[in-house]
Amino acid sequence: MNKLVLICIDGATWDVIDPMINSGALPNFSDLKKQGAYGDFMSMENKLISPVIWMSIATGKVPEKHGIKDFFSSEADLKSLRFWEILAQRGFSYGLYNFFHVYPPDKNSAFCIPGVLAPGAATYPENAGFLKKIREERKRGVNFGTASMLQFGVSALKQGLRFDTALRIAGLLSSLKTGNNSFKDRYPIEKIMELYISTDHFCYLMRKTKPDISVFYENGADLISHYFWEEWETNGSNRKGNVCKYYEQVDRSIGLILQNVPDNANVFLVSDHGFQGIDKGARMLLMKTEKLLDVLGVSDRIYGMNVGYKCYLRAKDKNADGGLMKELEDKIGAIRFKEIDFPLIKLLRTSEHEIEFAFNQAELNLKLIADDKLIINENTEILAAGATFKAADILDLKPKQTGKHHEKGIFLAKGPHIKRGFKVERASVFDIAPTILRLMGIPAARDIDGKALTSILTDSFLRSTQEESIESYEAGSPVASRQEMTKDEEESVKERLRDMGYLS
Ligand SMILES: [Zn+2]
Numbered sequence: 001m002n003k004l005v006l007i008c009i010d011g012a013t014w015d016v017i018d019p020m021i022n023s024g025a026l027p028n029f030s031d032l033k034k035q036g037a038y039g040d041f042m043s044m045e046n047k048l049i050s051p052v053i054w055m056s057i058a059t060g061k062v063p064e065k066h067g068i069k070d071f072f073s074s075e076a077d078l079k080s081l082r083f084w085e086i087l088a089q090r091g092f093s094y095g096l097y098n099f100f101h102v103y104p105p106d107k108n109s110a111f112c113i114p115g116v117l118a119p120g121a122a123t124y125p126e127n128a129g130f131l132k133k134i135r136e137e138r139k140r141g142v143n144f145g146t147a148s149m150l151q152f153g154v155s156a157l158k159q160g161l162r163f164d165t166a167l168r169i170a171g172l173l174s175s176l177k178t179g180n181n182s183f184k185d186r187y188p189i190e191k192i193m194e195l196y197i198s199t200d201h202f203c204y205l206m207r208k209t210k211p212d213i214s215v216f217y218e219n220g221a222d223l224i225s226h227y228f229w230e231e232w233e234t235n236g237s238n239r240k241g242n243v244c245k246y247y248e249q250v251d252r253s254i255g256l257i258l259q260n261v262p263d264n265a266n267v268f269l270v271s272d273h274g275f276q277g278i279d280k281g282a283r284m285l286l287m288k289t290e291k292l293l294d295v296l297g298v299s300d301r302i303y304g305m306n307v308g309y310k311c312y313l314r315a316k317d318k319n320a321d322g323g324l325m326k327e328l329e330d331k332i333g334a335i336r337f338k339e340i341d342f343p344l345i346k347l348l349r350t351s352e353h354e355i356e357f358a359f360n361q362a363e364l365n366l367k368l369i370a371d372d373k374l375i376i377n378e379n380t381e382i383l384a385a386g387a388t389f390k391a392a393d394i395l396d397l398k399p400k401q402t403g404k405h406h407e408k409g410i411f412l413a414k415g416p417h418i419k420r421g422f423k424v425e426r427a428s429v430f431d432i433a434p435t436i437l438r439l440m441g442i443p444a445a446r447d448i449d450g451k452a453l454t455s456i457l458t459d460s461f462l463r464s465t466q467e468e469s470i471e472s473y474e475a476g477s478p479v480a481s482r483q484e485m486t487k488d489e490e491e492s493v494k495e496r497l498r499d500m501g502y503l504s
Pocket residue numbers: 011050222223226405
């Protein structure tokens with residue numbers, strides 16, 4: 001049986017890739033496109049939240065069925081089998097690198113390195129300890145320093161870090177100034193180092209354990225795009241900016257991964273969404289969601305997070321009735337700029353379980369143009385929950401993010417059963433899981449929302465195999481009971497979200 005590799009590049013977009021392919025900067029993306037099928041990859045229509053989308057990619061199902069709602073959902077919320085779990089029932093082996101919601105690490109796997117939201121540092125096999133060290137240091141706010149790099153360098157080399165990569169990392173570190181580096185200097189370098197390490201480690205685990213299915217996830221392209229999109233729009237594809245520099249490293253990683261994959265493997269490369277700039281005319285101020293929940297006195301009962309300039313709130317208690325959300329809706333609606341008695345927040349969507357809102361920028365602009373009164377600065381007074389606060393308490397007045405998600409991700413596939421140079425139309429995030437099942441000779445299930453992308457498959461493959469389907473893989477085989485997050489684990493998830501800019 002042909003092996004299968006799924007490469008997941010969070011936030012990758014053709015808008016960056018195509019011009020870079022044309023200028024010769026992305027040889028591996030270019031080869032994949034020429035040698036396989038490619039096209040847009042349509043994501044969710046609203047709520048472009050990565051863990052939700054990736055779980056639809058892994059299950060082929062809509063979020064209502066798979067159960068993952070946002071960054072605060074955990075393994076306990078999962079209601080569907082991922083494609084590798086379905087394949088494992090038929091005897092296929094799998095290895096998972098950095099994917100969401102695989103914590104505690106899956107001991108049925110060939111290897112399982114839980115992703116960035118994992119509430120703990122455990123890995124399978126357990127000896128990937130150097131990764132734990134990086135994560136723990138980052139959690140404590142320690143950045144990669146020469147000393148800590150040396151400390152885990154030896155074990156990293158034992159776990160597949162190539163000498164060439166170690167030299168590149170040393171080069172990156174020496175490009176940093178001693179002492180304090182600005183976010184702009186430091187952050188892209190940290191992300192590139194993480195990508196170097198994870199790529200080598202993934203290739204090492206794949207070589208060592210040779211699973212039938214290997215999944216690799218990485219989120220640097222997403223995070224770099226959030227923070228440096230404006231720079232990209234200014235520089236274009238001239239390779240100088242941080243976005244282009246990072247994509248060049250993603251391309252290098254793809255090349256290394258492909259070198260470690262047998263020739264007869266089918267390889268998929270997808271992103272969960274694309275990117276676009278935040279309209280400068282309507283540049284939003286960012287709500288400090290965590291602070292806001294404190295001010296409203298609900299942080300023990302409500303999860304809150306930022307995605308771009310939108311904020312999402314939901315009840316921690318799955319069985320909470322709609323009363324709590326109604327109470328919160330009223331409290332949020334009552335927050336006002338004191339001087340002009342004007343609402344601070346615009347509610348975008350409310351339901352019994354969730355509230356989506358943003359800073360009330362557009363209407364505020366109109367109001368300000370009309371009576372030209374208020375200038376928002378850090379001391380501007382805000383009324384909330386019966387008390388007076390300063391704007392800087394609950395608003396980020398100089399938000400760093402200049403890029404936000406859009407609905408169009410990327411799709412690439414190549415392998416012995418996949419057409420060459422074929423442009424696929426209307427591929428969606430729900431189609432990967434059924435396509436993989438079809439390729440591995442496993443029947444589709446009628447409760448999967450996506451369809452196998454048979455248009456990308458060669459005629460000889462389609463002729464030699466049969467399309468079968470069953471009702472469901474979940475009927476009669478409930479997903480193994482999974483644990484709820486503890487208080488400590490919840491705090492750890494929040495720390496990671498703050499680190500990634502998803503919690504202000
Ligand atoms: Zn993002």
